[in-house]
Amino acid sequence: MxxxxxxxxxxxxxxxxxxxxxxxxxxxxxxxxxxxxxxxxxxxxxxxxxxxxxxxxxxxxxxxxxxxxxxxxxxxxxxxxxxxxxxxxxxxxxxxxxxxxxxTPPQEVEYSSIDDLQSKIRVGIDGVILKHDGAHQATYLPQVWDQLPDFKSFFMHLCMKAGMGMECLAFHPQISIYQVEEYKED
CATH class of the missing domain: 3.30.700.20 (Hypothetical protein ph0010; domain 1)
Known part of the structure; x- marks a missing residue:
């Protein structure tokens, strides 16, 4: 319904x-x-x-x-x-x-390193919002994991979408996650 x-x-x-x-x-x-x-x-x-x-x-x-x-x-x-x-x-x-x-409402992820962040992101489940310095922001819905199924490629593309270099996680940007209810026409 x-x-x-x-x-x-x-x-x-x-x-x-x-x-x-x-x-x-x-x-x-x-x-x-x-x-x-x-x-x-x-x-x-x-x-x-x-x-x-x-x-x-x-x-x-x-x-x-x-x-x-x-x-x-x-x-x-x-x-x-x-x-x-x-x-x-x-x-x-x-x-x-x-x-x-x-x-769902976004929840900020506290992390100490890229490895720590990777342990807290659920591939295929979490949508991700990346913010840095107030000038850079981008998000990918969880569905994007279908095209970019590993952490490294997902975040490299998300960094570029935010207008930053591919290795922007080195700058420790703010990361938030959310989930979605997905409804698609058949």
Whole structure:
């Protein structure tokens, strides 16, 4: 039930963003699913093709508004405002697969060394937020472990995403972890 509600709301929001009709009774959906009004943080990921090529991914790390508003905003942003991709077109709408990830609140990880950090990160389970000097920040959802399945490559890419060198763990950045409930269209 939750999966269908979240994916339908995301898909309807994307349709609206690209100018396609997609009937949805939002008020009725919220009335039938009051948990949508609870504060929540989510990511919306769009993929395309047989190999799930990324087509857009935008989200919130920390809950700061009702889940349904966060989902609508992030679905539209993933379709239109991911700086890595051109805006989604009407023609692409039927070709994308939508995924919604609901995040748990991030928890900072205290660590003394890279080896200590590695012992505290659960591959395939933990999403990771990396912050350094207030100028650098990046996150990877737990699903990224599917493409980068070992600690070293995962963190090298995360460091680069944050705009730092591949070996940024040497600077002891702040690391936080979170988990997700993942819902993907079949």
């Amino acid at each position: 939750k999966k269908e509600v979240l994916l339908k709301l995301a898909r309807a929001s994307i349709a609206e963003a690209v100018g396609l009709p997609y009937p949805l009774d939002l008020d009725g959906m919220i009335q039938d699913n009051p948990w949508l009004k609870d504060e929540g943080a989510c990511f919306v990921t769009l993929t395309t093709g047989d190999y799930d090529m990324l087509r857009g991914c935008i989200g919130s790390i920390v809950a700061h508004r009702p889940l349904y508003k966060d989902l609508i905003h992030n679905a539209k942003s993933a379709a239109l405002n991911d700086p890595r991709f051109p805006s989604l077109t009407k023609d692409e709408f039927e070709k994308i697969t939508v995924e919604v990830s609901i995040l």
